[in-house]
Amino acid sequence: MSANATDKNSASRLRLAVLGSGNGSNMQAILEAISNGSLAAEITCVISDVADAGILARAKAASIPQHYISAEPFRTKLDGEAEKQYLNVLNDYDTELIVLAGFMRIIKAGMLRAFQHRIINIHPSLLPAFPGLHAWRQALDYGTKITGCTVHFVDEGTDTGPIIIQRHVPVLDDDTIESLHARIQQQEHIAYPEALRLISENKLRVKNRRVLINNS
Numbered sequence: 001m002s003a004n005a006t007d008k009n010s011a012s013r014l015r016l017a018v019l020g021s022g023n024g025s026n027m028q029a030i031l032e033a034i035s036n037g038s039l040a041a042e043i044t045c046v047i048s049d050v051a052d053a054g055i056l057a058r059a060k061a062a063s064i065p066q067h068y069i070s071a072e073p074f075r076t077k078l079d080g081e082a083e084k085q086y087l088n089v090l091n092d093y094d095t096e097l098i099v100l101a102g103f104m105r106i107i108k109a110g111m112l113r114a115f116q117h118r119i120i121n122i123h124p125s126l127l128p129a130f131p132g133l134h135a136w137r138q139a140l141d142y143g144t145k146i147t148g149c150t151v152h153f154v155d156e157g158t159d160t161g162p163i164i165i166q167r168h169v170p171v172l173d174d175d176t177i178e179s180l181h182a183r184i185q186q187q188e189h190i191a192y193p194e195a196l197r198l199i200s201e202n203k204l205r206v207k208n209r210r211v212l213i214n215n216s
């Protein structure tokens, strides 16, 4: 392979920054898609608002730069000084797309403006059903027979942005919170890399609320 071809390959890889507060299994699924060649992207950094989050340990194990940045004094949003610190790090890595993977805070106007249409999220329900926290528990409590996961662009609402991909799972009679969440996560690990592939290949067009996929 010529030097030019190598440069071109690295230049065409989408630069992702992953933000998460939890275990990091979605980040891991994205990493696997990158290493098996199905996703032309690069996770340039992982940022967490939780010092001992599993996602930071997974990033470290994969030699990806990790940053713990407290988002205090806020409990449920990323705003103020903390938002500025996040933006500084995101800019340091020339981030092209912010990938929220279990990041349990609401993104506010400053970051939305800085990364307009360039923030995506995964949510463990078939939106618009069950936005917010513990969506799998909401589905069980409500008694739906089907739930799933949604990958969507982030806007100023809570889990309201245009939908890119959804995958469904059945809710079984003997499901517990844990078994249902595990079944949803299996689908998340397919949906997130697939949504990222579509973005990296420039296959999405957003028309009002609809995300149109050009699969030709």
Ligand code: GAR
Pocket: 020, 021, 022, 023, 024, 025, 026, 027, 055, 101, 102, 103, 104, 122, 123, 124, 132, 133, 134, 135, 185, 188
């Ligand atoms: C995922 O199930 C994701 O859908 C959910 O957090 C989990 C993170 O898992 N996100 C939300 O509920 C956001 N409202 P992970 O850390 O193993 O990827």
